[in-house]
Amino acid sequence: MKRRAQAAFAKDPLNPIAPMGAPSPDQDIAALRRNYQRASLRSVDLDADPVEQFRRWLQQAIAADLQEATAMVLSTFDGKRPSSRTVLLKAFDQRGFVFFTNYGSRKAQDIAAQANVSLLFPWYGLERQVAIMGPAERISTAESLAYFSSRPFGSRLGAWVSQQSEVISSRHILEMKWQEIQRRFANGEVPLPEFWGGFRVAPIEFEFWQGRENRLNDRFRYRPQKDSNHEQTWCIERLSP
Ligand SMILES: Cc1cc2nc3c(=O)[nH]c(=O)nc-3n(C[C@H](O)[C@H](O)[C@H](O)COP(=O)(O)O)c2cc1C
Numbered sequence: 329m330k331r332r333a334q335a336a337f338a339k340d341p342l343n344p345i346a347p348m349g350a351p352s353p354d355q356d357i358a359a360l361r362r363n364y365q366r367a368s369l370r371s372v373d374l375d376a377d378p379v380e381q382f383r384r385w386l387q388q389a390i391a392a393d394l395q396e397a398t399a400m401v402l403s404t405f406d407g408k409r410p411s412s413r414t415v416l417l418k419a420f421d422q423r424g425f426v427f428f429t430n431y432g433s434r435k436a437q438d439i440a441a442q443a444n445v446s447l448l449f450p451w452y453g454l455e456r457q458v459a460i461m462g463p464a465e466r467i468s469t470a471e472s473l474a475y476f477s478s479r480p481f482g483s484r485l486g487a488w489v490s491q492q493s494e495v496i497s498s499r500h501i502l503e504m505k506w507q508e509i510q511r512r513f514a515n516g517e518v519p520l521p522e523f524w525g526g527f528r529v530a531p532i533e534f535e536f537w538q539g540r541e542n543r544l545n546d547r548f549r550y551r552p553q554k555d556s557n558h559e560q561t562w563c564i565e566r567l568s569p
Pocket of ligand 1: 396399411412413414415416417427428429430433434435436492493
């Protein structure tokens with residue numbers, strides 16, 4: 329029985345053969361563990377501005393050639409249930425963190441019901457994660473258009489094809505729609521769909537996490553505070569792992 333399961337794993341085209349020395353798929357997952365030793369995070373290392381701290385870590389994630397360094401897990405809440413999915417960060421600055429999606433999707437409906445969301449960057453290759461919390465808001469049509477126009481032709485067409493999060497009876501329906509959209513925009517001009525665009529998450533809290541030996545991980549939280557001149561700054565606190 330066990331041998332048959334392993335053979336199925338090796339033959340499955342969706343499961344590339346595991347690299348040499350990789351754990352067997354039958355291994356006890358409770359025994360899989362790694363001691364985090366790559367780096368440390370001290371308060372003196374931190375930028376006073378969390379957006380700059382994020383920029384520094386993102387640059388390191390890109391330089392380390394992590395797969396999908398800009399991918400983040402977006403969690404939303406519809407008032408009854410939470411849900412999470414991956415989206416790609418496309419821009420960020422002091423105003424917030426921008427991703428693009430279908431405005432009719434489940435995530436967009438959740439945001440309409442409850443604007444507060446969380447973003448999580450899982451940079452496992454660097455034994456790091458960054459969590460960001462804050463309200464999400466639609467960006468302007470002009471901003472969405474600027475990004476949409478920069479996308480490859482196929483991605484612009486793809487935005488028109490999918491009624492994201494809706495039930496469809498088969499993949500065939502999707503492929504028929506793709507053919508139809510290709511004919512419709514055969515002249516190469518693909519307008520911005522009115523149901524597609526960006527959201528910006530305006531951060532009200534950040535947490536930077538660095539794995540350390542024996543699970544004595546480094547965690548720092550940034551929360552907004554006013555300084556003595558009533559200017560907004562960030563309060564930085566170390567959290568227990
Ligand atoms: C690596 C990766 C990147 C993704 N990027 C996006 C994205 O930028 N925007 C998007 O709408 N969906 C993206 N998706 C698909 C979403 O995870 C999700 O399936 C889709 O947005 C529908 O989510 P919803 O039904 O919860 O709204 C991505 C998925 C993966 C795995």
